[in-house]
Amino acid sequence: MTTSPGLMSTEQTDETANPAGTPVWNLPQPEDEATPSATLGGEQRRSVEQITLLAFIVIPFLALVAAVPLAWGWGVSWLDLSLMVAFYFIGCHGITVGFHRLFTHGSFKANRPLKIALAIAGSLAVEGPLVRWVADHRKHHKHSDAEGDPHSPWRYGETVPALIKGLWWAHMGWMFDREQTPQQKYAPDLVKDKDIRAISRQFVLWTVVSLALPGVIGGLATWSWQGALSAFFWGSLVRVALLHHVTWSINSICHAVGKRPFKSRDRSGNVWWLAVLSCGESWHNLHHADPTCARHGVDRGQIDSSARLIRWFEQAGWAHDVRWPKQSRIDAKRVPHEARRTSKRNAEESVTADTA
Template identity: 60%
Template sequence: MTIAVDRPAPTPKPEHDPSRRSKTELAIFGLVVGLPLVAFAAAVPFAWGWGLTWTDVIIGFVFYIVSGLGVTVGFHRYFTHGSFKAKRGLKIALGVAGSLSLEMSVLDWVAVHRKHHKFSDKEGDPHSPWRFGTSFKAVTKGLLYAHMGWLFEAERANREKYAPDLLKDPDIVKLHKAFIPLAAFSLFGPAILGGLITMSWWGAFTAFFWATLVRIGLLHHVTWSINSICHVFGDEEFESRDKSRNVWILAIPSFGESWHNLHHAEPTCARHGALKGQIDLSAGTIRIFEKLGWAHDVRWPNPERLAAKRVAA
């Protein structure tokens, strides 16, 4: 991994070794991001059989896949960037699935993300990790802000300004108004399913813990990592006007969203992981929708445009 810097890079202070500082940053944020995941993985075998069962795993997995793809395929690639066109049934299904992530309503999510692209890593960006400067202390503060601090800001992106097209769509407005009941289903649906399947209150409780709390927490941190980590660490393979980067380790849990550099180079492209070996589960899902006839006019990568934007090795 490399760390993104301004071009030209600011002259470091004499007392600091830039290469050592980069390693220090990588170590710190590797711990911040990695330790909770390691702790979670370690907790699984200890809880297996009494606090975690296959019922919890299956319910959590299904809700993670549905809500995660609802965000990446629906909220992001379809509603925000128009990477493809969808039949009405798929449009509504994607809006419902994305709402189950509890990240925001479809209108607010789209407005924030469009504003992010307009001001990416510049003044006005809702969650740039570079908002406080380029020093170690500033980037540390910026990463924390970009990851989740920005969510506590009172000001929200203006829907009329950044999502006027969606405000004209009655289906989208209804989905926006239905966010609370959809969120309630996402919170309590797993517990209801767990209780009914096991016919016990304990089954309801463990399903709520793993398939609701852990599932939502994991999905949120993966999504927020695209805002924070993928704008500081990783590889730059395409020219973009910001500091977006690719972070391969997040590719699977983010459904391909962590191939973030190409996305910022070609925002409307339906595939973010366009190079060999770059797994993009969201693009694969869109391909299935296309073959089923549910999606059309898909904006797949153009080889000539990609070649023109490749960063020289």
Template identity: 60%
Template sequence: MSVEAPDVVPPESDSASTPDRARPVTGQRRSGWQQGLVWAFVVIPMLALLGTVPVVWGWGLGWWDLAIAAVFYTVGILGVTVGYHRHFTHGSFKARRWLRVTLAITGSMAIQGSMMAWVADHRRHHAYSDKEGDPHSPWRYGTTPLAVARGFFWAHVGWVFDRDKTNWERFIPDLLADRALRRVSGLFGLWVTASLVLPAALGGLLTWSWAGVLTGFFWGGLVRMAVCHHVTWSINSICHMVGARPFRSRDRSRNFWPLAVLSMGESWHNLHHADPTCARHGVLPGQIDISARVIWFFERFGWAWDVRWPTTRRLDRLKRV
């Protein structure tokens, strides 16, 4: 049964998680070792991706490597899109406790930050989208060609290196009150390790060789991580700069269809910003939204409920005239 989504108000405006405007937007600064880890997990996978060509032309790429990378990419990216984003950030559906924990773990395996940090950043993004306070707006420097170039780099990857962390007490008090989720988020290092070790172990077992361990780690670990990073970062950068805007929103969010499948439906970004709590982002004919289909399966099996599906009346109100 369809449930009409409420008016365009992100969940941080609900009474359970209303940010205290007297509190600062950012909280503590990252320590030196935390900042070093950010650099490592951004730069090393990118270097691995650059090393793809000589690896492909020499040795070390087979069907098992592609399968392992695809599986871990799908698990991680859906953990981010369905779990981190639509469930924890925007409350697009309610879920059983075991599913909430599972989504928090699989989202962590995308290696984009702990669940608490990711959600806090994204709620802050919606509170100040394309305005001062937005952690990753591509329009922060202006609209001249040079400013746009700087803004694109900042929105895509530059913001990751900002040492000022979003204030958790202001943006995610509801999640901080959940002991199980705090524990999962606090074990982020464990999920990162598992996300890198498991592809290597699986590659070794499937090929029964040390070469399989190495290629499993390279393709299913490093390269998969780099692709996952850049697809998600492209939602921050490209989807606020290029594409169609069929719905009214308070920012410059856009739909960018080439990323629809890789992003699992996240690149239908204009509707998402017009109606942040909606469980489906690709609502127009032909718009593939894999994450919405996953949520639909959860609902059918009784694992999720109170899903905020779009309705015709709601969409008609949001469309541009």
């Protein structure tokens, strides 16, 4: 096997989506004739898919660029802003809590209504069919920043020109690759789930709903076509573009820069300024050090709204078997100098609390 410059050749493994600790792609696979038919999006991306993907990247991005002078010159209404924020965080948490922590890594178990709701919410983010998304991400964890990783920024090497090219690839270039991750190999559990398979196949439907609903709400609220168009611009186009680029930044920025207080076999880092917009996903170093952990921001002051939602779901009885971080496990994964620094800070805080 040939190795691209800057990439390690060793495979990465984790406990993804299987309580026994064996990654699903290493489990025995069902025979082809007994396996349910593929979900939407096979293992080869057709030209029409690539053209559609380009449109869904370019058009919302142009809206995002245009949003700055429009907001400066004419402002943005509270209705448009509310729709943009509401749909942004519904889709974002659908991705982070649903697609990522539940379906990809099995960080918790959900009852059927919550499972379906999270699958639909994640589909509203317009980031591709659920099963394909999960298969790509599981493959990323198996080969993180190594040969076989679908979107490592270190793909072309470590020089500045190579890294610039790699950042482009990790951010969005990899999505135009015709080769797709085998869904039967990396997500057989989801392919066999009738609910998940159906929602993944209905990706086009959920995309239409996601893009149309803000405009419909805006039109009904203002009873005008102008209100509908304005709500569509902010609540659909700008919202989708912002969410896409924040999500893609986890693949690119969080694997190129950021602090690395935990031991991982890749270059994942914590990027604090993306924490709120990414719903806690940018505490990426801990996630790659402990992929099945339900909380990514484990240190003091690290905002992780996805973990908070999972806690609420657990308290409501909708989620169970949540893999919350254990202090002993977290401490064992810290790099030595960070462990000493954290221990010293905790001791100082304890003394301060005692003398207060």
